[in-house]
Amino acid sequence: LKLSEWNIARVAMEDSELDPQSSSDEHDSCSASPNQARHPDGQGQDHPHTPSYLRPPVAGRAQSDSGSEPSLTQSKCVEFDLPSPVSPSRPKSPWSLFDPYDNNEDQDKEYVGFATLPNQVHRKSVKKGFDFTLMVAGESGLGKSTLVNSLFLTDLYKDRKLLNAEERITQTVEITKHTVDIEEKGVKLKLTIVDTPGFGDAIDNTECWKSVADYIDQQFEQYFRDESGLNRKNIQDNRVHCCLYFISPFGHGLRPLDVEFMKALHEKVNIVPVLAKADTLTPTEVQKKKIKIREEIEQYGIKIYQFPDCDSDEDEEFKQQDLELKESIPFAVIGSNTVVEAKGKRVRGRLYPWGIVEVENSAHCDFVKLRNMLVRTHMQDLKDVTRETHYENYRAQCIQSMTRMVVKERNRNKLTRESGTDFPIPMGPAVSESETEKLIREKDEEVQHANHEQESHHDQEHEAPHNSEHSEPDQEKH
Amino acid sequence: AQCFEFPLPCYSSPISFSFINHLVDFSYVGIDAILEQMRRKAMKQGFELNIMVVGQSGLGKSTLMNTLFKSKVSRKSVLATSQEKIPKTIEIKSISHDIEEKGVRMKLTVIDTPGFGDQINNENCWQPIMKFINDQYEAYLQEEININRKKRIPDSRVHCCIYFIPPTGHCLRPLDVEFMKRLSKVVNIVPVIAKADTLTLEERDFFKKKIREELRSNGIDVYPQKEFDEDAEDRMINEKIREMIPFAVVGSDQEYQVNGRRLLGRKTKWGTIEVENIAHCEFAYLRDLLIRTHMQNIKDITSSIHYEMYRVRRLNESNTAVTQANGIPEHHLSAHEM
Numbered sequence: 001l002k003l004s005e006w007n008i009a010r011v012a013m014e015d016s017e018l019d020p021q022s023s024s025d026e027h028d029s030c031s032a033s034p035n036q037a038r039h040p041d042g043q044g045q046d047h048p049h050t051p052s053y054l055r056p057p058v059a060g061r062a063q064s065d066s067g068s069e070p071s072l073t074q075s076k077c078v079e080f081d082l083p084s085p086v087s088p089s090r091p092k093s094p095w096s097l098f099d100p101y102d103n104n105e106d107q108d109k110e111y112v113g114f115a116t117l118p119n120q121v122h123r124k125s126v127k128k129g130f131d132f133t134l135m136v137a138g139e140s141g142l143g144k145s146t147l148v149n150s151l152f153l154t155d156l157y158k159d160r161k162l163l164n165a166e167e168r169i170t171q172t173v174e175i176t177k178h179t180v181d182i183e184e185k186g187v188k189l190k191l192t193i194v195d196t197p198g199f200g201d202a203i204d205n206t207e208c209w210k211s212v213a214d215y216i217d218q219q220f221e222q223y224f225r226d227e228s229g230l231n232r233k234n235i236q237d238n239r240v241h242c243c244l245y246f247i248s249p250f251g252h253g254l255r256p257l258d259v260e261f262m263k264a265l266h267e268k269v270n271i272v273p274v275l276a277k278a279d280t281l282t283p284t285e286v287q288k289k290k291i292k293i294r295e296e297i298e299q300y301g302i303k304i305y306q307f308p309d310c311d312s313d314e315d316e317e318f319k320q321q322d323l324e325l326k327e328s329i330p331f332a333v334i335g336s337n338t339v340v341e342a343k344g345k346r347v348r349g350r351l352y353p354w355g356i357v358e359v360e361n362s363a364h365c366d367f368v369k370l371r372n373m374l375v376r377t378h379m380q381d382l383k384d385v386t387r388e389t390h391y392e393n394y395r396a397q398c399i400q401s402m403t404r405m406v407v408k409e410r411n412r413n414k415l416t417r418e419s420g421t422d423f424p425i426p427m428g429p430a431v432s433e434s435e436t437e438k439l440i441r442e443k444d445e446e447v448q449h450a451n452h453e454q455e456s457h458h459d460q461e462h463e464a465p466h467n468s469e470h471s472e473p474d475q476e477k478h
Numbered sequence: 479a480q481c482f483e484f485p486l487p488c489y490s491s492p493i494s495f496s497f498i499n500h501l502v503d504f505s506y507v508g509i510d511a512i513l514e515q516m517r518r519k520a521m522k523q524g525f526e527l528n529i530m531v532v533g534q535s536g537l538g539k540s541t542l543m544n545t546l547f548k549s550k551v552s553r554k555s556v557l558a559t560s561q562e563k564i565p566k567t568i569e570i571k572s573i574s575h576d577i578e579e580k581g582v583r584m585k586l587t588v589i590d591t592p593g594f595g596d597q598i599n600n601e602n603c604w605q606p607i608m609k610f611i612n613d614q615y616e617a618y619l620q621e622e623i624n625i626n627r628k629k630r631i632p633d634s635r636v637h638c639c640i641y642f643i644p645p646t647g648h649c650l651r652p653l654d655v656e657f658m659k660r661l662s663k664v665v666n667i668v669p670v671i672a673k674a675d676t677l678t679l680e681e682r683d684f685f686k687k688k689i690r691e692e693l694r695s696n697g698i699d700v701y702p703q704k705e706f707d708e709d710a711e712d713r714m715i716n717e718k719i720r721e722m723i724p725f726a727v728v729g730s731d732q733e734y735q736v737n738g739r740r741l742l743g744r745k746t747k748w749g750t751i752e753v754e755n756i757a758h759c760e761f762a763y764l765r766d767l768l769i770r771t772h773m774q775n776i777k778d779i780t781s782s783i784h785y786e787m788y789r790v791r792r793l794n795e796s797n798t799a800v801t802q803a804n805g806i807p808e809h810h811l812s813a814h815e816m
Binding site for chain 1: 506507508509510511512513515516517519520521525527546547548577579580581582584623625626627629708709765766769770771772773774775778782786790793794
């Protein structure tokens with residue numbers, strides 16, 4: 001799929017439609033001259049958004065802000081032109097990219113100018129690019145690969161070889177990763193799809209989610225190491241941000257394997273349940289299944305990804321959309337890589353003798369809802385929840401278990417030593433309290449509760465490990 | 479004809495892409511919408527900025543802060559008395575304000591350092607300042623390694639230190655050199671020529687050139703540091719700035735009528751100095767640099783370079799101390815990679 005070509009063609013069209021108000025990340029430049037020229041004010045100088053050190057210097061003469069000279073040429077500013085990631089065809093929203101000071105009434109007011117901060121932040125992110133890791137899980141043949149291809153308009157599974165039944169008997173659950181770089185309107189996304197071929201395909205599927213859970217934990221662990229390491233310049237974030245779990249449309253709601261999988265993973269990753277191959281169901285059947293599945297999710301205490309609640313100051317449309325989103329779980333999806341002709345239009349869909357299923361028709365399936373949610377509205381939130389909740393939980397557990405290990409080790413060492421002077425206290429002037437010591441001290445109480453019989457007679461020593469005065473007499477006691 | 483029981487939803491909200499349109503978009507996934515998501519999040523959270531001002535008393539530090547942020551954010555403004563006494567030792571005073579502009583909220587903290595350079599013997603007067611800066615890094619580090627971390631660690635690290643050079647017109651003083659030499663290693667320093675209305679343009683240019691030479695010959699890297707330019711684009715913009723620093727500034731919180739407009743300035747018998755007029759002084763450059771264009775960059779350099787250096791140093795210190803003293807086998811610690 002030639003994304004780049006298409007974008008180029010589009011850009012030519014966009015320039016001519018540009019609204020003078022919709023300049024982009026303009027704050028390091030006089031934005032693209034055509035915009036400026038159309039600006040009713042007509043002058044390139046002394047606008048609050050043009051940094052003064054980038055305006056050509058005007059020697060000697062006093063200028064006041066009651067801009068009088070249109071003599072300032074704009075050509076000198078063009079060298080600082082930055083690429084514009086704005087999409088003018090999208091309806092203007094309060095949040096779309098624009099120069100916060102670029103309107104007439106603001107020219108006269110006295111602004112400090114820091115409302116450009118969000119643009120400064122976003123400019124940096126555009127340069128850096130984003131990443132997103134999506135996991136797909138579910139039995140074979142539920143349309144996972146097709147859906148992924150449809151969602152991101154890629155062909156990740158081009159050379160895939162499908163195994164037959166015999167080959168599948170010996171297959172274990174694999175974890176495969178495909179990475180693709182997508183760029184749209186100047187924004188770069190490094191998308192990683194984690195697939196779980198073999199899941200649920202064996203005769204005995206006991207604990208087949210284990211390798212999936214292990215994979216997720218491994219990514220957390222790697223990130224934890226990187227984050228705690230010395231060189232944190234280019235940490236790669238491979239943590240799984242979202243897991244699409246495919247529920248078969250052929251059952252009566254959730255199957256035991258579905259429940260087990262989701263319960264095993266719901267505290268490690270954001271689970272978004274998806275009702276696969278929804279074109280085998282009529283709308284009524286879809287509704288009934290959705291309700292049943294939602295009930296069962298509740299009943300079994302499965303914590304799927306929750307959409308954040310709307311702020312009270314959002315507009316009604318947004319709230320409505322948000323409500324619809326919450327009521328669409330699980331998303332009834334249909335995927336397709338092929339384009340068919342329907343009523344003179346070309347649509348992405350599936351051709352049947354009885355009609356054409358259009359993937360991007362919201363009356364046919366929830367594909368559009370899912371894509372919008374995943375990519376256009378909730379991608380940041382999915383990453384945030386992964387980072388702030390799932391990863392933090394993992395990290396806390398990890399530290400606790402490490403601390404227990406360290407404490408046990410120290411106890412073991414102490415039991416075998418003779419002398420009383422080797423209680424470890426780093427007392428250098430440069431180090432008031434090392435991290436390990438602090439962690440150990442903090443978690444000691446919890447560890448004590450857990451291993452009380454072993455620890456009881458060590459208690460006194462552990463209370464103030466960094467205070468050498470206490471340890472000596474205690475050691476003697478022991 | 480099939481019977482559809484779903485109502486046709488309406489997708490005309492600002493964020494989503496309209497599909498009522500017949501133009502089916504074959505190649506647009508919509509990933510650029512992530513920028514808007516980030517923006518919303520940033521707007522909701524608000525920003526933090528911590529600026530320190532350092533310089534002898536009477537150089538107009540508080541006035542400049544007020545001028546920069548167009549409100550009374552400096553220490554002086556919250557003083558009950560207008561009496562200004564030079565303290566016997568250097569004090570570090572932090573004042574925070576929540577300011578908002580165009581929906582963007584910022585928690586601005588101005589850290590003043592009264593007493594700096596005012597004593598008879600100014601030996602080591604930079605030490606309390608260095609300690610303060612390092613203490614902020616330490617506080618952040620402690621939060622970061624905590625087991626139950628806050629979602630958003632409060633950032634009290636000093637993002638930028640504005641150093642006020644008195645307008646002697648000759649060259650830097652030994653105190654200036656010593657201070658900037660040491661502090662430029664731990665914090666972003668933005669030197670400014672204070673009260674620049676006592677210098678003519680020629681004197682100003684000469685002074686600036688001299689200062690730049692001295693900074694160079696003493697190996698002092700002020701913001702924007704050459705080694706942190708990320709790409710050609712950055713370098714181009716930052717070179718322009720490096721050729722202009724230190725900015726010669728004049729501050730004022732009084733307004734005067736000039737050409738029918740009310741402007742911040744200083745009125746004298748021989749004319750009115752307009753603070754925001756770049757023909758008069760370079761305040762506007764400073765403001766644009768600090769606030770409108772490089773604010774985020776200043777914060778990034780603080781967190782990804784200065785703070786990281788501090789962290790590495792601390793981890794190395796504690797690592798050697800802990801392994802020496804504890805006799806704990808190395809592999810137990812390696813998991814935490816300290």
